[in-house]
Amino acid sequence: MGMTVETALSRLMAQGPRLEPGHVWLAGAGPGDVGHLTLHAVSALAQADVVLTDALVGPDILSLLKPDAELIYAGKRCGRPSAEQAGISAQLVAQAQRGRRVLRLKGGDPFVFGRGGEEVLALVEAGIPFRVIPGLTAGVAGLAAAFIPATMRGINQAIIFATGHGAESQHATLNWEVMASLGQPIVLYMGAKRIGTIARRLMAGGMGADMPAALIIGATTPDMAVTVTDLDHIAETVGDADEEAPMLIVIGRIVAMRAKIMDLVAAVEPELCR
Template sequence: MNAITDRFGAFEPGTVWLVGAGPGDPGLLTLLAVHALQTADVIVYDALVSDDVLALARPEAIREFAGKRGGKPSPKQRDITERLIELARAGHRVLRLKGGDPFVFGRGGEEALGLVAAHVPFKVVPGITAGLGGLAAAGIPATTRDTNQAVILMTGHCATDGSDGIDWAAYARTGAPLILYMAMSNLPKIAPALIAAGTAPDTPVAIVVRASTEAQRTLVTTLATAHDDAIAAGFEAPAIIAIGAIAGLKAALVGAGLDARALP
């Protein structure tokens, strides 16, 4: 056993590691995630794992794409879980690599439950979730003492016709910023729903696309105009959307034209 294995533990054959790859920049990987990349026999990765992260895998590792993207043909979750079980039972070191954190809107919990039911040993390696790391990379703090004492992480894959059971008025009353994952396609429904629920139309909104990567772009706008402004700017998923006072702090923290990633 080498020093890294001694420190972080062996990645045993026949096991599955559910690993968070962070928001995109390979520099934001944990040491344990790098250890897994350089040890795994098979890497089953999702659509939000960057090429720069995959480049850290050992050359002999087999790579299998299992990405799920909204509105596009995607593997069924049950099939992905069954594939993890099959690979582990074949004696492989299986790395299930997910963007962000595997247990934050990443379906890692579902896969873990499936592995438990199949009696397959597994390990969870947390990652920096995009809703927090992505905003930080754009120079937007998730909390400050002057703006908020709480923050709400929320999926944007939701209907707004009442069938989802979301009480938008309840969220609006908290005054806490909303950080939305996977919300670009539903933004034209979410924004009016929040305004109708009592959120001010001029509430600041920040949209960060391709967070922490070389392709990162950030737009700061308002709730009333967020969708139109995003379309005009050519913004597309994947994106993180922050709604609330924290979104308006970017201008104070990042000078005009300064890439937030260059901040000390």
């Protein structure tokens, strides 16, 4: 007889690393669904004395904290009052120096547009022991949940992850015209406010106005919504969406695969298409 799921999970958790006093773990909470947490992330939630969490980490995930854990909100949301990065890093150091088990919990993966690298540097400079717990980034998991393959033989040989933040700044360094010329799909994080500028620059670089594009809101959550459009209309689509919701924008021919996959899925598993 094989062991139960509960027994297997308990054994795996017991064999995992321990979050020691005075140490900091930076853990990715995944794209939203609690089921996408890694075992190491679940273990960290169960061990931490204090947790500094991002704004996009949902209540289902935070409910896994031990009852006496202190929860500190340290989210950064574009266009809204939020914690300064230097302050967050200083808080991590201060909490660890108090001898607490510290967890920095971030949506997605800590090192994918999450400023985890900056926080690790601050910990190293202060001599604080740390561990990084990878998480599923929305640029991969969100696409899969929306039935958009990140890579598809015959369509793309690469995929570009980019941030739309600062696209209109005179100091912006991303050359969108060059990216358009590569012919590879682009996944945009934090691109809602600048998508009009980005779309115009991609078209100026030769990307067709009819290039398929998709807006994914609340990836992997029960409220997930996917709208398929094209590059010429993506700014309009984004403008009609709730700007408070977590958004992911995908531009490229891989988006066209969604309709084909959904047609096949609907024939055998119609519940998955709802």
